[in-house]
Amino acid sequence: MSSSLRLAWCVILLLATAACAARSPSFAARFITEGTPSVNLGGIETAVYGQPPRRPHAVMPPVPAIDMAVSRSSSNLGSLEASSPELHGALAALAVRPTPAAYLAVAQAYSAAGVRDRAFDYLTEGLRGDKTDVALHDALARVWRDWGFPDRALSVAHAAVYYGPQSPEARNTLGTVLWNLGQRGEARAAFADAVALDASAEYAWRNLCTATLTLGRTIEAIAVCRRASAARITRKESHR
Numbered sequence: 001m002s003s004s005l006r007l008a009w010c011v012i013l014l015l016a017t018a019a020c021a022a023r024s025p026s027f028a029a030r031f032i033t034e035g036t037p038s039v040n041l042g043g044i045e046t047a048v049y050g051q052p053p054r055r056p057h058a059v060m061p062p063v064p065a066i067d068m069a070v071s072r073s074s075s076n077l078g079s080l081e082a083s084s085p086e087l088h089g090a091l092a093a094l095a096v097r098p099t100p101a102a103y104l105a106v107a108q109a110y111s112a113a114g115v116r117d118r119a120f121d122y123l124t125e126g127l128r129g130d131k132t133d134v135a136l137h138d139a140l141a142r143v144w145r146d147w148g149f150p151d152r153a154l155s156v157a158h159a160a161v162y163y164g165p166q167s168p169e170a171r172n173t174l175g176t177v178l179w180n181l182g183q184r185g186e187a188r189a190a191f192a193d194a195v196a197l198d199a200s201a202e203y204a205w206r207n208l209c210t211a212t213l214t215l216g217r218t219i220e221a222i223a224v225c226r227r228a229s230a231a232r233i234t235r236k237e238s239h240r
Helices: 003-021 065-071 074-083 085-096 100-112 116-129 134-146 150-163 168-180 184-197 202-214 218-238
Strands: none
Touching: 085 100, 100 116, 100 134, 116 134, 134 150, 134 168, 150 168, 168 184, 168 202, 184 202, 202 218
């Protein structure tokens, strides 16, 4: 192995180690990781995963049947809404003022409680009221992606970018969906767009680092991964 390639891998291993040491469930969901994906709608968190199982279009359900069976029980939902102050407050705020932000807050609360189909319901209902809301499109794209339907996620992710051309989070989410579809070059371009919009976006720098290295652009990856490492250090210092 050449010295440049060894250095590139050392940089990316350093980033991965740092993520494990300082990870929180919502923040870790921004990055390229291999393994089974899980839905996380916390704030603007995003993720890139290895290729999920592909399912034929003909058998794609609106939402996963398992989630439907478990979480749509009225007694289960009533108990959850009564026991979760966050969900209770989000639902109350939505009832008073049904804004896109209020729908997103309810979806976040349901997702945090593991009731992902209800999160899906509130995201789609919010978009019926305002089809231009970037955060709702971005969150919905991540739901489809994490359920293993990147084909469905793609159009929603493109909508988020269309309505939010200056949103680095939307660009990063688009990159994650393209990555799941095996379009690695296009994914890397989306991550590059994200860091161009926000040079402090550590999540996008790290995705760009991994994508560049995966594509075999080793020399370029060294510089990119160093930027990702510097962004991580800056973030850690800003949270002290």
